[in-house]
Amino acid sequence: MLTVEQVAACGVVPVVVLDDAEQAVPTAKALLAGGINAMEITFRTAAAKASIAKVAKEVPEMIVGAGTVVSLEQLHDAVEAGAKFIVSPGTDPEVIAEANKLGVAMTPGVVTPSEILMGLKLGVKVFKFFPAETYGGLKTIKALCGPFPQIRFLPTGGINQNNAAEYYKNPKILAVGGSWMVTKDMVNAGDFEGITAKSKAATDLFKEIRG
Ligand code: 3PG
Numbered sequence: 001m002l003t004v005e006q007v008a009a010c011g012v013v014p015v016v017v018l019d020d021a022e023q024a025v026p027t028a029k030a031l032l033a034g035g036i037n038a039m040e041i042t043f044r045t046a047a048a049k050a051s052i053a054k055v056a057k058e059v060p061e062m063i064v065g066a067g068t069v070v071s072l073e074q075l076h077d078a079v080e081a082g083a084k085f086i087v088s089p090g091t092d093p094e095v096i097a098e099a100n101k102l103g104v105a106m107t108p109g110v111v112t113p114s115e116i117l118m119g120l121k122l123g124v125k126v127f128k129f130f131p132a133e134t135y136g137g138l139k140t141i142k143a144l145c146g147p148f149p150q151i152r153f154l155p156t157g158g159i160n161q162n163n164a165a166e167y168y169k170n171p172k173i174l175a176v177g178g179s180w181m182v183t184k185d186m187v188n189a190g191d192f193e194g195i196t197a198k199s200k201a202a203t204d205l206f207k208e209i210r211g
Contacts, residue, residue, distance in 0.1 A: 034199025056082025
C-alpha cells in the first residue's frame with residue numbers, strides 16, 4: 001500500500017476533471033513530462049472510472065488516484081479501476097473505514113477541528129484542507145496545527161503558481177493540490193504542452209523551496 005507521503009512526494013497533486021476517458025492517457029503523460037507522478041482523477045464526471053482504469057493500465061509510472069469520492073460506491077469503483085489513493089472533499093467515517101479495510105491511502109477533506117478529530121480516530125495523519133483559500137488558507141492551517149501538531153495538510157482550492165510558495169514554506173504542508181496546471185479548458189483544447197509547462201513550473205517551485 002502506498003502512503004499519502006509517497007503519493008505526494010513531488011509536491012503537487014493535480015485535481016483532474018476529464019469529460020472523456022480518451023483524454024486520460026495523454027493528460028497523464030503530459031503531467032509526467034512536467035515532473036508530476038501522481039494524479040487525482042475526480043468523480044465529478046461519468047468518465048472517472050474508465051479514465052482511472054486507462055491510466056492504471058497504460059501509464060504505470062503514474063500513480064493514479066480518485067478524487068471527489070463521496071460514497072462507498074465511488075470508493076469501490078475507484079479501487080476496482082486501479083486507484084492507488086483516494087481523496088474526498090469531506091470527512092465520512094464510513095468511507096474512511098472502508099478505504100482502510102481495502103488498504104488504499106485515504107485523504108479526507110476538513111476545515112474544522114471536529115472533522116480532524118473524526119479522521120484521527122480512523123488513523124488519518126494527512127488531511128486535505130478544502131476549499132483552502134476560502135477557509136482562510138495558511139492562517140487557518142497554522143491555527144489548526146496548535147491542537148493537532150501530529151497532522152499534516154494537503155491544501156486544495158484556490159491554490160496556484162502565485163501562492164503555492166507560501167504553502168511550501170510551511171513544514172505542515174505535505175504538498176498542495178489544485179487544477180491550475182491541468183484545467184478542463186487545457187484538457188479539452190488538447191493543450192498538453194501547456195500542461196507539461198505548468199506542471200514543470202509547479203514541481204520546480206516545490207524543489208526550489210523544499211530542496
Ligand atoms: C478540489 O477539488 O480540490 C478543487 O476543486 C481544486 O481546486 P482548484 O480548482 O481551485 O485548484
